[in-house]
Amino acid sequence: MIKLYGTSMSRAARSLWALEEAGVKYEHVPVGFTGETRKPEYLKINPNGHMPALDDNGTFLWESMAINLYIAEKYAKAPLWPSTVEGHAACYQWSFWGMTEMETPLLEIFMSRMRPADQRDEKVAQAGIEKLKTPLKVLDDHLQKSDYLLGKEFTIADLNVASVMSLAPLIQLDLSANPAAQKWLQKCLERPANQRAVAMK
Template identity: 30%
Template sequence: MDCPKLYHSANSRSFRALWALEEVGIAYELEMMAFPPRSSCPSYLEINPLGTVPLLVDGDLRMTESAAICHYLGAKFAPDRLVPNASDPNFGAYLNYLHFGEATLTFPQAIVLRYGQFEPEDRRSAQVVADYSRWFLARARGIESFLSDGDFAAGSSFSMADISVGYAVMLSQFTGLFEDLPETVRQYWLRLQARPAYERAMAAQR
């Protein structure tokens, strides 16, 4: 059986999928791509019409949503270890924070990056950057909320939800917002960075 293949750009959202692959501990193939791949490699559109990363190919399956890929890999290759069973009391919190990391914490930072760094000078907007920076920092209180109950997003154990949230914290280092996060959140990020799978994922993309 062929192993899963991940199309990935360094430090992009696809890092979630790369980290998840290392956490489940399976063999995989990694295709590194310059960012944004739809511009740097037009032929990529033939296999992923969205032109985005991640793209996970597992047999006939194609997945492009980073949080969904984390859930899929955990449920398929590490059930009950990285994805709580539906009967687990922490299952609801797990799902909530799995999606919170992308929809609530990563989205505003994508806007900050676009209008602060990626757009041509004449299209950049200090007001947009300021507004969405405040949005992110206000929503980051949700991390403080779950840390008041334990060390991780879904209770006392690390799960794929921590990869989703953790990547959003990682991204804040590129948006310049990391130092504005509370100390408890920065300590949480240090715990995540200490995981061997995180270190392997960082090494794999270099």
């Protein structure tokens, strides 16, 4: 059976979501932030000491986006994993875009705003907001013409990008200037599979 290591308070949440969407049986192995990822037994699974990690009957993977694309390709059916090479390429494109264009500034804002009050730096948060303006416009422009990233159906591309953007509500990011993206994000995050994933430890 598949084992997914990590807490839903980490990037493991997006892989738990992918497993839930794919409908595959798996075991969730909670891993805490208090040094558990540095224990020798965990480092054998993920030598980086980060979450998540996947054990699929002896196939070990780390990096959440790689795990999600693997889950989709091996276990999911269309439309979650598209049936064409072109659809696969679009999933790779949007997934990598989410990491390279969106994740870093979102994390900058998160780290700036979620620290104790005396350690917060609103200048850093505002710089992150400024960096997000261009990718948010790209996303919003695209979603004005399409229900989801690849068309009318939810795919692993939507899951991956929405999982990155799930930080937006936590940091109270104002998305009102990007209404199509805002509506899409809410629709994605409200999916039952995601609700089950975030409810885990």
